[in-house]
Amino acid sequence: xxxxxxxxxxxxxxxxxxxxxxxxxxGGYFMATTLTTYKLWYEVRIWAEANxxxxxxxGRQEFEGRPGDPPIEDSLIPVSxxxxxxxxVWLNALSxxxxxxxxxxxxxxxxxxxxxxxxxxxxxAAIQTNNDGFRLPTSDEWDMAARWKNDTxxxxxxxxxxxxxxxxxxxxxxxxAQFGITxxxxxxxxxxQALWHGIEMVPVVxxx
Numbered sequence: 001x002x003x004x005x006x007x008x009x010x011x012x013x014x015x016x017x018x019x020x021x022x023x024x025x026x027g028g029y030f031m032a033t034t035l036t037t038y039k040l041w042y043e044v045r046i047w048a049e050a051n052x053x054x055x056x057x058x059g060r061q062e063f064e065g066r067p068g069d070p071p072i073e074d075s076l077i078p079v080s081x082x083x084x085x086x087x088x089v090w091l092n093a094l095s096x097x098x099x100x101x102x103x104x105x106x107x108x109x110x111x112x113x114x115x116x117x118x119x120x121x122x123x124x125a126a127i128q129t130n131n132d133g134f135r136l137p138t139s140d141e142w143d144m145a146a147r148w149k150n151d152t153x154x155x156x157x158x159x160x161x162x163x164x165x166x167x168x169x170x171x172x173x174x175x176x177a178q179f180g181i182t183x184x185x186x187x188x189x190x191x192x193q194a195l196w197h198g199i200e201m202v203p204v205v206x207x208x
Contacts, residue, residue, distance in 0.1 A: 001030040004145045013144040023140040031137065031145040038062070039071040041079035041090065048093035054114045055089060057082045085123040087136065089115040095133025103128055103135040 005011055005027015015021045038061040045055060058068030062080040065072050082090070092102035092111055102111045104126040112119075112126055128135060137145065 001032050002145075004029055004031050004141070011144060013140060013147065015140060015143045023143070025138075025140045025144045027144075029137075029141060031141070034076060035078040037076050038079040039075070041082070042071055044090060044094050044097055047097050048090065048113075051093070051096070052113055053089060053093050054116050054119075055082075055086050056115045056117060057086050059086070083115070085115040085120065088123055088126055089113060091134045091136070095131075098134075100133040101131035103131045103133045105129055 007028025059082045095102040
């Protein structure tokens with residue numbers, strides 16, 4: 001993970017179509033430099049299920065294998081076929097697994113560990129705390145991280161489009177791993193698309 005900005009410092013970040021809008025973002029958060037791979041998703045899910053967590057969707061390696069299958073190879077292919085609820089619960093599991101305080105809680109401050117339909121109301125009402133665990137970035141945090149270079153400069157976002165969607169997703173991850181925090185043209189359409197239409201890409205951010 002890479003630190004984006006300085007803690008307690010507010011930054012003005014270009015956002016929106018052709019960067020015509022501006023947003024204020026607090027720095028000091030840490031952003032993953034690649035999309036969440038299916039390999040990591042699988043490892044955390046297996047740990048989570050042995051430690052009181054439940055998922056509605058098991059996730060799969062994009063375009064390969066069946067939901068819940070072990071990773072086909074040690075690759076950077078991202079996880080797909082999981083929901084926003086699955087992701088919230090998985091991030092709490094990742095936090096616990098790594099020894100951090102999970103971010104997403106219910107109204108009684110209990111850790112949310114169940115993404116099944118039967119617990120949908122609790123997950124949908126999740127409270128995002130300021131704990132040091134892992135969480136999803138806001139769309140403005142995503143824009144800032146995609147452009148981050150140093151404390152005084154933002155870089156242009158590198159766009160990459162490959163017609164074959166299978167290669168497209170794989171190249172996104174490889175390109176991000178090689179060049180640091182960048183994004184591609186479909187990712188810069190805001191996280192809302194991923195959140196509400198089924199998570200096909202899962203970036204991870206931490207408050208610590």
